[in-house]
Amino acid sequence: MAALMSRVGKRLRKIIQRPASVELTRYEALLPAIEKREAELQKLSDAEFTEAAGKLRATEPPERVSFSEEQLVTLCALGREAARRALDERAFDVQLLGTMGLLTGHVVQMATGEGKTLAGALAAAGYALRGKRVHLISVNDYLARRDAEWMRPVYDLLGVSVGWVEPALSREERRTAYSAEICYGAVSEIGFDVLRDRLVTREEDLVQPEPEVAIVDEADSVLVDEARVPLVMAGSVDAGVADEEVATIVRRLRLGLHYETDADGRNAWLTSAGASVVEKALGGIDLYGEELGSGSDRLASINAALHAHALLTRDVDYLVRDGKVQLINASRGRVAELQRWPDGLQAAVEAKEQIPPSERGEILDSITVQALLARYPQVAGMTGTAVAVAEQLREFYRLEVAVIPPNMPNIREDAPDRIFASPSHKLRAIVEEIREVHETGRPILVGTQDVAESEELAEKLAKAELPCVVLNARNDAEEAGIIAEAGKHSAITVSTQMAGRGTDIRLGGAAAAVGSAERERVAELGGLHVIGTARYPSSRLDDQLRGRAGRQGDPGSSVFFASLNDDLVLGYAPDVPGGIEAEDETGEITAASAYRHIQHAQRVAEGVDLEIHRNTWRYTRLIERQRGELLAHRDKLLRTPLAAETLEKAAPERYAELAERLEADALGQACREIMLYHLDQLWADHLAFLTDVRESIHLRALARETPIDEFHRAAVPQFRKVLPEAEERSAQTLTEAEITEDGVDLAASGVRRPTSTWTYLVHDNPFDSDAEQALKKVRSMLRKKRG
Known part of the structure; x- marks a missing residue:
């Protein structure tokens, strides 16, 4: 009876002290069996040891891998011995608990210094031995490379291949890294490779295989903090243009007199006095006039310049280094490599700092971290602080938290x-x-x-x-x-x-x-x-x-x-x-x-971040469904003769003419490039349309309509036009383009893919647009009048 009461008491303490925590008793019961295996494994030579690990390999792994208790015991015993031989580190029991938590699809919370890196490596090896490719997703490129190199000797003993991706790698090197059974990479780098793969026109240019398992390091940072910042791929259009005149004028404006900002520093706007000063400095224009050429065309650049001047601070939001503006990732305190603001704001900051403007671009595609992780059939994670976001991990990712006790009591x-x-x-x-x-x-x-x-x-x-x-x-x-x-x-x-x-x-x-x-x-x-x-x-x-x-x-x-x-x-x-x-x-x-x-x-700040995450996902869920439908079609165009079959029906005479003088493969590739170009271009146009809808959708609330419903009402019919329009434009290009055995000369037809790409840093908050701020002011004025 006393033993029963003790167990009940223990469970009650866990419920009280560790909200949203997975019960660990099942894993703890396996630890003695793991320890019993140590002596016999130590007697094996390295070759015999690797052979023993190979016996865990599944011949035909199912879509989702699960582990029996016997497999968990064997894997943890092998992992502990591999770490002892390769790193001279015997894994603690708590590290093996962490490994088992990851292998059963949880987010494990392990305190700093408790050995998450080894626990994650052993779990990755377990999935790999069961026939699954694993992406071990890190918060930055340094950690991805460090951990891959650090754990490589362990993987070698277990007979598992490992690689990593980082910005400096070529396309071929990336393909090699992703072909390994385990690939380490920063979440941004893996996400950008997904986006780059969505732009290729030849199947052999793809670098990523189909996603299978993701283990996310610093899971709360990646899955929660990064969730509000979508990864956005942009392509070069032409040289950027900075409005130096506007930058000079805005530099002279004063807070409280010429412009105001909101309490949380997200928005800035001109006062009537500020608008008068700007209009006079620009030659007496009317910033808010509706007539063409009235000056309203300068309003966007003035707003961007004011945002750069009033809300973005050097050495807080960005650095100026090597003659370039470099963004700082606020949640990590690091430079956000290859990232920039959308063009108007980027140019405004460059003008503010008197730096030559960088290239202007158009958004080609984007993906949120949440959508990136949704591609993986199995996801697990590890971090030092997961309980605080347990509800978000459950709500957005269907992940539960397993709190691993420290190896030694915390006496801090x-x-x-x-x-x-x-x-x-x-x-x-x-x-x-x-x-x-x-x-x-x-x-x-x-x-x-x-x-x-x-x-x-x-x-x-x-x-x-x-x-x-x-x-x-x-x-x-x-x-x-x-x-x-x-x-x-x-x-x-x-x-x-x-x-x-x-x-x-x-x-x-x-x-x-x-x-x-x-x-x-x-x-x-x-x-x-x-x-x-x-x-x-x-x-x-x-x-x-x-x-x-x-x-x-x-x-x-x-x-x-x-x-x-x-x-x-x-x-x-x-x-x-x-x-x-x-x-x-x-x-x-x-x-x-x-x-x-x-x-x-x-607590208010945490609540605001949670609401931003929720609202972002409400909007992006529809976009992700549309993206999935479009990508399925794009994949068929890329991998099958669908493009040639479509254009043969759409432009039969031109197709027949080309078929007489071109090899089938050359004509098929030309059709593929034409159709993929127009599909990609129309998707980029659709994303721009959705951005415009999002910016204005909140004004519909004045008519008591739900913004998200209005967004769906505008987005769905517009998306339905994309595929028919792509076919129509492709047929026209096929008719007009110069096509030879060397391929199609798209540039001569005015069809040109970007020569370079980069990424945007976009804080995607659908309820913090300029329109929403304007709406708040309208409501405030109405309240004052009523009062």
Whole structure:
């Protein structure tokens, strides 16, 4: 009876402490059987060991692989021995629990330093041995390459091939990487390869095989934070044009007099005084006139210039490096390689910084992270902070969270937040905190919000004679080395976003082994001290920063500093409750209500992000269905004689004429290229149409119509025109184009594919358009009139 009550109590504790957590009892019961296999596996030679792993291979794997308990035991025993031989690391029981959680299709939560990389590798090998190609999806290119190379010896022993993709690879190298049983890649790189494959005109140019299994590292970051930023492929059209005159005028405008911004810094608009100044500076035009040539054609470039001037900040939203504007991925604190804003805004930022404009482009296709992952029949993931987004993982991806206990108890001390009246008071207190802790010799890691803040703090520390190393988007290529040494005695490391950095901080530094004198010296002092300079918009990001201390039972501590004038509070909870008073000298606030208010602001920010994710998916679900239908047709055109058969019916005389003088293969390829060009072009036009609909759809709410219903009503009939129109245009091109044995000269017919492609960074929020903001103002004015 006592044993039964103990088990019930244990389960109740798990339910209370770990919301949305998968029960681990089934996996825990397998651990003794796995341990029993160790002795016999250790006796095998490497060749015999690889042969034993090969016996797990399935002859005809089903669409979805499942693992019996016996297979889980065998696989984990083999994985543990492979890691011992290849890496001199015996996998902990908790790592094997993580592996089993991944093999059964869950998102496993494992704390920082608990060995997610090995757990993910063993799970990937398990899927591969059962006959499935696995994409191990990472948050950045560095981690993809590092983990693939690091785990390769383990894969070699298990008889599984591995590769990775990164931006520098050629098409042939990518095809080779994807042909491996396991391929590592950043989510953006894998997504862009999907988009590039959608533009090829020959089957042999495809680089990706059909997707089968995805294991997502830093799953909360990829599946939740990245979900609002679709991957967008654009193609070059011509040289960009920057409106230098407008940029010069907008540079002189002043906030509060000539323009206003909303509280959360998402939108800016001209006041009547600002509009008058701009109209006068542009020669007395009427910006809002309806007549052609009235000046309304300049309004788009003025709005873009105002957005660039008022809402985008250098060293926060972007860097200027090597004569180019480089975007910063806010959720990672890194440069977003090969990404840019849509053309008008990109040109406006370049004009603001007085940089020559880059090429102008048109959007060719896009895919959300959610749609990218939906392509895989089986998905699993791992992260240090999954419980906080368990509901979103279930709602959007049908994934459940399995919380893996730490191998060693966490003894990190998390101090209460220290709150100040202003950012200046807070900054002085942070410098003083760093000074006091540094004098003890403890290593310090400071997590800042953006590049500008990290550099401002570094400057203050330098003046205080406290030398530090800075890690931000300017030097993110050096991140592994910087983070690895952040645990050295007396080290001070200042970093932007720590989520997804992927490198453990060992006490004493990277070379300090467990039990070494240097490690023990730092541990005796109290271990790594983590300081957050502000609460992040998500509690998960706070937890990921905290989790850098206290790795594998190490001592450590953390504290967050906050201000009632931080961007988080001003943006999401600007109405501070009364009765909160600060100390005169330090500006510190000790009232519990201040702490609750900052927590409230963070919850509001998380709620806004969730609503954006939901609203984005409501709109993109229809687009994804249309994209799926179109891609199925495109695939037939690419892989079968459908294009030739279609054009033979549409333009029989011209087709017969060409068939007399051309080889069947040459004519078939010419027909294929013509039809694929027009299909791709019409899809790009359709995406542009849908964007325009989205921008204006909210005004329909004035007529009490549901915007999403109106969006469907406009999008569906327009899509139905795409395939017939593609056939009609293709027949005309076949009739007019010059076609020889060398192929079709599309350029001479005015049909030209882009010479280069790049990606756009688009924060896809359907309820934050200019039209929605205008609607809010109309409603506000109506309320005032009624009042």
